[in-house]
Amino acid sequence: MARWALRRAAAGGVLLWLVATLTFALVSLAPGDVASRLSDSRISPAVRERWRHDFGLDRPLASRYASWLGSALSGDLGSSWTHHRPVTDVLAESIPNTALLASLGLLLEIAGGVAFALAQLRRPHGAADRFITVVSLTAYALPTFLVALGLLYVFSYSLHWLPSSHLLSPAGELATGWARTRDLLAHLVLPVLTVGITGMGAVARYLRGSLLDERTQGYVVAARARGCSETRALLTHALPNAMLPLITMIGLSLPFLVSGSLVIEVVFSWPGMGQAMYAAALSRDLPLLMGGTLVATFAVVVGNALADLAYAAVDPRVRV
Amino acid sequence: MSATTTRHLGRSAHLVANGPRRLRVGLLLLTSLLCVCSLGPWWAADPSAILDPRVAALLPPGTSRIVVERRDGSTLAAESIRRDGDVVVALRGGAEERLDASEIAAIRETSYWLGTDTLGRDVLARLLHGGRVSLAVGALALFVAVFVGVAVGMAAGLAGRTVDAVLMRLVDALLAVPMLFLLILLAALFRPSVFTLVAVLGFSSWMGVARLVRGQVLSLKSRDFVLGARAIGCGPLRIAVVHLLPNVTTPLAQDAALRLGDLILVEAALSFLGLGVQPPLASWGGMVAQGEELVMGGWWVSLFPGACIAATVVAAALIADGLGDLARAQRHA
Numbered sequence: 001m002a003r004w005a006l007r008r009a010a011a012g013g014v015l016l017w018l019v020a021t022l023t024f025a026l027v028s029l030a031p032g033d034v035a036s037r038l039s040d041s042r043i044s045p046a047v048r049e050r051w052r053h054d055f056g057l058d059r060p061l062a063s064r065y066a067s068w069l070g071s072a073l074s075g076d077l078g079s080s081w082t083h084h085r086p087v088t089d090v091l092a093e094s095i096p097n098t099a100l101l102a103s104l105g106l107l108l109e110i111a112g113g114v115a116f117a118l119a120q121l122r123r124p125h126g127a128a129d130r131f132i133t134v135v136s137l138t139a140y141a142l143p144t145f146l147v148a149l150g151l152l153y154v155f156s157y158s159l160h161w162l163p164s165s166h167l168l169s170p171a172g173e174l175a176t177g178w179a180r181t182r183d184l185l186a187h188l189v190l191p192v193l194t195v196g197i198t199g200m201g202a203v204a205r206y207l208r209g210s211l212l213d214e215r216t217q218g219y220v221v222a223a224r225a226r227g228c229s230e231t232r233a234l235l236t237h238a239l240p241n242a243m244l245p246l247i248t249m250i251g252l253s254l255p256f257l258v259s260g261s262l263v264i265e266v267v268f269s270w271p272g273m274g275q276a277m278y279a280a281a282l283s284r285d286l287p288l289l290m291g292g293t294l295v296a297t298f299a300v301v302v303g304n305a306l307a308d309l310a311y312a313a314v315d316p317r318v319r320v
Numbered sequence: 321m322s323a324t325t326t327r328h329l330g331r332s333a334h335l336v337a338n339g340p341r342r343l344r345v346g347l348l349l350l351t352s353l354l355c356v357c358s359l360g361p362w363w364a365a366d367p368s369a370i371l372d373p374r375v376a377a378l379l380p381p382g383t384s385r386i387v388v389e390r391r392d393g394s395t396l397a398a399e400s401i402r403r404d405g406d407v408v409v410a411l412r413g414g415a416e417e418r419l420d421a422s423e424i425a426a427i428r429e430t431s432y433w434l435g436t437d438t439l440g441r442d443v444l445a446r447l448l449h450g451g452r453v454s455l456a457v458g459a460l461a462l463f464v465a466v467f468v469g470v471a472v473g474m475a476a477g478l479a480g481r482t483v484d485a486v487l488m489r490l491v492d493a494l495l496a497v498p499m500l501f502l503l504i505l506l507a508a509l510f511r512p513s514v515f516t517l518v519a520v521l522g523f524s525s526w527m528g529v530a531r532l533v534r535g536q537v538l539s540l541k542s543r544d545f546v547l548g549a550r551a552i553g554c555g556p557l558r559i560a561v562v563h564l565l566p567n568v569t570t571p572l573a574q575d576a577a578l579r580l581g582d583l584i585l586v587e588a589a590l591s592f593l594g595l596g597v598q599p600p601l602a603s604w605g606g607m608v609a610q611g612e613e614l615v616m617g618g619w620w621v622s623l624f625p626g627a628c629i630a631a632t633v634v635a636a637a638l639i640a641d642g643l644g645d646l647a648r649a650q651r652h653a
Contacts (some may be wrong), residue, residue, distance in 0.1 A: 011492075014489060016491070018490060019494075019497055022340055022494075027505075057322045137637060137638075138630065138634065141581065141629075141631075143585055143588050143589065143629050143630065145589060145605075145626075147609060149622050152614070153614050153619055157614065157617075207585055255495070255497065255498040258498040259589075262500045262504075263593065275502075278504060281504035281505065281507055281595060286508065289504070289505045289508060293497060293501045293502060296498045297497045300496045304496070
């Protein structure tokens with residue numbers, strides 16, 4: 001276990017170093033340096049020189065690379081050009097919001113996908129199965145932003161049931177306790193639904209195929225022969241085994257979950273990491289963009305390791 | 321046309337006609353989207369034509385407007401017109417405008433089958449023009465991704481353990497980066513254009529292809545036909561292109577179909593965010609982004625391009641599934 005953790009950490013470290021190098025290379029080797037791109041012609045050359053000095057652009061490439069790596073290692077990702085605060089502070093404020101949205105969305109996605117697949121497997125190739133196949137294919141193919149806008153249009157603009165944006169309403173900001181929680185939950189519904197709807201199609205498609213294979217396996221047939229009902233055979237015998245590869249699949253789909261959250265956060269003005277990154281891209285806040293990419297990759301690497309741990313925990317054949 | 325091409329075409333046609341249903345439906349859907357979008361602009365109206373926001377803004381699908389062409393070449397849009405002696409009275413945005421009949425060259429009616437946006441642009445025309453852009457960006461980026469991916473995968477599979485380890489660590493690293501984060505970083509560095517978009521999308525999605533090709537190459541390279549080719553003195557490039565490539569086409573095609581769907585979705589997301597295809601050029605993702613229309617009840621401006629994106633992705637997924645069915649059927653046959 002300790003050796004596994006050590007090996008994983010080493011591999012993850014190499015991976016993060018590659019990503020850090022890559023983002024640095026992209027930013028520093030892109031044509032035209034930052035100071036010239038940021039400024040317009042009305043800014044005097046003297047000011048531009050000072051900027052180049054402030055950004056450290058007058059130092060050689062190797063020394064810039066060394067200091068970027070060194071400070072990143074010590075947990076300092078530089079200072080945001082638009083927020084005028086350390087990048088880590090900006091990210092620390094927004095990451096919990098993204099984590100909340102993504103984790104609830106992931107739960108809904110898995111629950112929805114499992115429910116779909118089980119409903120399909122009650123009678124494979126029957127009418128319900130075919131209908132849900134079409135539904136989950138459509139859900140898989142719908143662009144995230146279209147789902148988000150559709151939900152906004154129906155539940156917010158037309159029916160006025162749910163708030164359209166932000167984490168809390170102005171009244172909710174001031175409230176405490178239950179009133180505040182309820183306000184937060186109301187704001188969570190539409191973004192979480194968007195994550196769930198766009199993700200559950202893929203889960204259902206995958207799980208259906210996997211369950212179809214499992215249910216003809218000997219142990220499921222044996223369970224049926226012992227008098228298990230079809231539902232019980234599916235739920236307690238086939239499903240746990242069919243879910244195993246799903247853990248790996250979810251681990252691998254984490255980058256897409258984080259990417260998808262970006263669009264959803266922008267549509268719903270959700271103050272998460274994705275929105276911070278989007279604002280940074282529009283204002284060319286490169287330190288925040290580089291730091292955010294690195295931190296998001298770190299989260300994915302940790303998430304993948306956790307998925308492997310979870311796999312080993314539920315499958316006794318796998319030892320880490 | 322050479323005999324080989326004809327045979328290949330004949331074989332593909334045979335596969336499509338007798339192949340799995342999902343493959344047929346997917347190919348039909350994708351081909352019709354391609355045909356409509358590539359031919360459409362020849363008969364659809366000018367997508368950037370702004371008729372008259374006062375009269376033609378945010379019209380629901382199926383509305384029509386009357387266009388009066390004056391003798392001096394200018395045009396005027398109206399909700400309705402009636403004749404009053406020598407004068408033509410045009411109703412425009414609630415106000416009446418009187419025109420001299422002798423000034424008028426022609427009067428025609430324009431129908432907006434899919435409505436108009438807030439600027440009074442025809443949604444159908446923009447949909448067809450935008451489809452050309454979205455599909456072309458997706459297809460070209462796919463081409464880049466497959467090309468780079470096959471090259472890297474072959475190199476990793478054939479060039480020995482050190483090269484393999486280095487390339488695969490790079491693939492792992494790039495796969496762990498949330499793609500949209502990397503893409504918006506690139507969008508901040510390079511001014512978005514169709515060319516940079518194709519390059520950026522292509523160079524950020526070859527990793528899966530590389531992994532797939534490497535796996536196939538590793539399992540194929542000790543097979544007799546490869547050893548035989550090596551024994552008669554074939555170089556690695558010849559082995560890769562002539563002997564290995566034809567053997568990876570089936571999984572490659574399946575992967576490419578799924579990847580096309582992903583690329584179309586990512587391009588749409590980027591254009592939606594304003595970091596992809598730039599106005600005035602229309603693209604499906606960019607068309608959905610006109611959120612202000614939605615607040616005013618103009619659902620059609622977002623819905624139709626969004627549905628086109630979804631249809632393309634469905635077609636791609638069906639093709640991938642169908643190719644899987646086909647491979648399975650051939651294995652069992």
